[in-house]
Amino acid sequence: MNSRFRKLAPAGSTELAQSLAQMLVGQPAAVDAIVPYVQIFQSHLAPEGRPAGVFLLLGPTGTGKTRTVECLAQALHGNERHFLRVDCGEFQMDHEVAKLIGAPPGYLGHRETQPMLNQAKLNSYTSERCGMNIVLFDEVEKAAPSMNRLLLGVLDKAALRLGDNTSVNFERSMIFLTSNLGAKEMMRELMPQFGFEAVMGGGEEPSAGGADAKQDAAAKMRRIEAIGVNAVKRRFTPEFYNRIDRVVAYQPLDSAALNRILDQQVENLQQLLRSRLGQRSFTLRVEPSARALLLDKGASRQYGARELKRTMHRLLLQPLASLVAANRIPPNSLVKASHTGGSGELQLKVSFGSPFLSKPQAINERPRLVRARRPANSRLETGPEDLDAA
Ligand SMILES: Nc1ncnc2c1ncn2[C@@H]1O[C@H](COP(=O)(O)OP(=O)(O)O)[C@@H](O)[C@H]1O
Ligand SMILES: [Mg+2]
Numbered sequence: 001m002n003s004r005f006r007k008l009a010p011a012g013s014t015e016l017a018q019s020l021a022q023m024l025v026g027q028p029a030a031v032d033a034i035v036p037y038v039q040i041f042q043s044h045l046a047p048e049g050r051p052a053g054v055f056l057l058l059g060p061t062g063t064g065k066t067r068t069v070e071c072l073a074q075a076l077h078g079n080e081r082h083f084l085r086v087d088c089g090e091f092q093m094d095h096e097v098a099k100l101i102g103a104p105p106g107y108l109g110h111r112e113t114q115p116m117l118n119q120a121k122l123n124s125y126t127s128e129r130c131g132m133n134i135v136l137f138d139e140v141e142k143a144a145p146s147m148n149r150l151l152l153g154v155l156d157k158a159a160l161r162l163g164d165n166t167s168v169n170f171e172r173s174m175i176f177l178t179s180n181l182g183a184k185e186m187m188r189e190l191m192p193q194f195g196f197e198a199v200m201g202g203g204e205e206p207s208a209g210g211a212d213a214k215q216d217a218a219a220k221m222r223r224i225e226a227i228g229v230n231a232v233k234r235r236f237t238p239e240f241y242n243r244i245d246r247v248v249a250y251q252p253l254d255s256a257a258l259n260r261i262l263d264q265q266v267e268n269l270q271q272l273l274r275s276r277l278g279q280r281s282f283t284l285r286v287e288p289s290a291r292a293l294l295l296d297k298g299a300s301r302q303y304g305a306r307e308l309k310r311t312m313h314r315l316l317l318q319p320l321a322s323l324v325a326a327n328r329i330p331p332n333s334l335v336k337a338s339h340t341g342g343s344g345e346l347q348l349k350v351s352f353g354s355p356f357l358s359k360p361q362a363i364n365e366r367p368r369l370v371r372a373r374r375p376a377n378s379r380l381e382t383g384p385e386d387l388d389a390a
Contacts (some may be wrong), residue, residue: 018304020072024064038076040052041132050171058183059228059250064305073135076132083162084125086137091143094145099115122135123211131172132172133173135173139178181228262299265308282331290316291337336348
């Protein structure tokens, strides 16, 4: 490709920060921590013999730790899946590291075990837009001690020795470790009047406005960080902890943040409809009553936005797919999703002639009310992750 026309990764720190903050909702501390390291790498000033940055992302589940890495991959490489993910849950037993690095020659299984990692594979996670690769070690607290020893080498010397004695260089890697260490204690600190078990349905929202409220929030954040750091220091050796450049504690998402995440996911669904259905696409409008149901079922102070995508899939995408499969949504319709009564399902109302067309193709203005049903045979076959990928 002609380099003049190549879309390069955002070079300015403000540009990158803005693009990350737009995708990653309500976690400014994460954006502030990451951006300078990307810039140091892009200015060729990163020290040798070390990874370009090592971040430990801590905090309650469903608050965007893994999402952060996807957003950075999107910003740097234009593809949110363009990073190497090592799920530490797969390395809970000491012998399982052979899956990652391959067995040494002469050992049983040497020929069968292809290492999951090698230099070519790591290099494949750079792109024309950016020469930095992103590596995620997810849920690092689950890793066996032998895996932690390997990780220590990666964090310390940017090198991993494989079973066949070759080694992989991580100097061009931005490394993220995620963990929920200390998360329970953090929730207790944030919502002391609710026991951890009682947090299930919701909880205290940070009070809005006021200098006092801001100071309180900042003090709370410092306590949360301290809880995270202490939990990490208890679990890992000082050597390991000292190799981490930045520890970021993620905040539980408040209702404003959850609403923004819902907006993002509705927009993603609309894009999916446009890109997959083409001419047969339609406009989707999610009414406030439907939003309330989606948030009620898909988000909470305890599980963050973790279930939101799945809830959107079940309550919105599946019934829409069922209508599409039955040819019940003419092109350019407006489909309104709402929630009435206590059915726990959404109602979809199809009006022909989208208000967004310059010449409405009104076939029949009378809206059709359709009860959302699970599709028998859907043509919109996607997984919940496609809502993000659209
Ligand atoms: N801060 C956030 N901004 C945008 N989306 C988020 C955020 N937090 C969670 N989500 C949504 O919830 C899903 C699960 O979040 P994830 O990052 O996997 O949580 P965890 O903190 O447990 O790693 C994401 O894929 C995304 O759709
Ligand atoms: Mg995660």
